[in-house]
Amino acid sequence: MSFSPSYIHFAAPPFPYFLECGHTVYQPGEQHPNRSRMGKFDLILVEQGCLYLGEDHKQWEVPAGHTLLLLPDRYHYSVKPCEETTSFVWIHFHTVAEWLEAEGEPVYAGRDTHFQQFLTYPYTIRVPQFGPLPGPAEPSGQAAQLLQFTRDRRSSAVWQQQRIFEEMLRMMDLAQQDASGSHAAEIAEQTEAYIRNHYTEALTNTVLAEALHFHYNYLTRCMKRVYGLTPMEYLTDYRLEQAKLLLLKTEIPIAAIADRTGFESTAYFSRRFASKVGISPLRYRKRYSR
Structure with a gap:
């Protein structure tokens, strides 16, 4: 399906916060389950193969080396089963600040509410809903670190995972700025x-x-x-x-x-x-x- 690229804009601070992550492998013929309004963002990083996913009226083929960000208030579904062995890392996160979906240039998300509540102007983190992994960021390596910390003590893991997750968002945001040359x-x-x-x-x-x-x-x-x-x-x-x-x-x-x-x-x-x-x-x- 053809449509204009979308970007998700997060007002920060407060920054989006990490919830959980995992690693999934589908064999040919298997597919992603359908979900509706999960209440959290689902960032998918495909390592091998290709996922065929939809969100409301949009549909994507997500090949290896690409990311897809599924939104918390939408219906997510499988477009068709995997045709080859497909592995991916999924990251669930949330934010208490305002966010919005838009196309093109950065926008100043949540200006009035943020001013009233936090006494400061937010920075807008701009993440593509679908796109290639930014090369310099090496998110797959960062994703591996996130998975590694799931086996550590919670008192240590919670701080390390939030730090790594924020670094992933930072590199994805900077990659969009560099690519747009705005x-x-x-x-x-x-x-x-x-x-x-x-x-x-x-x-x-x-x-x-x-x-x-x-x-x-x-x-x-x-x-x-x-x-x-x-x-x-x-x-x-x-x-x-x-x-x-x-x-x-x-x-x-x-x-x-x-x-x-x-x-x-x-x-x-x-x-x-x-x-x-x-x-x-x-x-x-x-x-x-x-």
């Missing part, structure tokens, strides 16, 4: 980094354009495409994020916090804060004070 993503990240390093200053459209050597309209297109925000929207939200931290971690007066985080006045800061968070800065501080 100029928009690169420019968006440069803009984001500049804003984070200069948010206390009087940043304007002109300042950003001159500092980054691109027309502001182009910076806006890149930021909207990757993060879903204009540079100025990102700046305001990031200032509010830093203000939240100061309200929680210090006893600095509200006016001083407004000044430290780059807002032009205390009144403007209070309006923007209340609009975003739902209460005033003072009430926010009191909510978490004894």
Whole structure:
């Protein structure tokens, strides 16, 4: 079946967490069981042969050296039995952060919810639903390590397996960035980094354009495409994020916090804060004070 490639985008932190893994071998004529809404992600790494799997309206032939990520809220089924001896490693994992399925460029997953709950902006981990194993990552070797730790003491294995699993996700994510060569993503990240390093200053459209050597309209297109925000929207939200931290971690007066985080006045800061968070800065501080 022909369809556009999909990517699964995970907001992190918190990072997806490892649950369990195993190794399965099918002989010719055997097939993967049908499953519906398992409630966990199922990452399959085929070592030998070929699996024929479907998820809702999609179907794949997954040959050796390829991965398939089955989603927790879908119906998974066998398209047909294996035609040759087929072996694969399966990894079950989950996440408490937001995730979504999309095509093409990276997206800024879970922005508003993440801001409210974790006081920080997430990084978007981008994993292809189906594709070749990234060569430099050697995931099959990492998968072997995951399997090895299933035989160790749980107190040791749980930490080691999470570390190895996160490294696998990191290499799959980096491989997508390298393969896409996305100029928009690169420019968006440069803009984001500049804003984070200069948010206390009087940043304007002109300042950003001159500092980054691109027309502001182009910076806006890149930021909207990757993060879903204009540079100025990102700046305001990031200032509010830093203000939240100061309200929680210090006893600095509200006016001083407004000044430290780059807002032009205390009144403007209070309006923007209340609009975003739902209460005033003072009430926010009191909510978490004894």
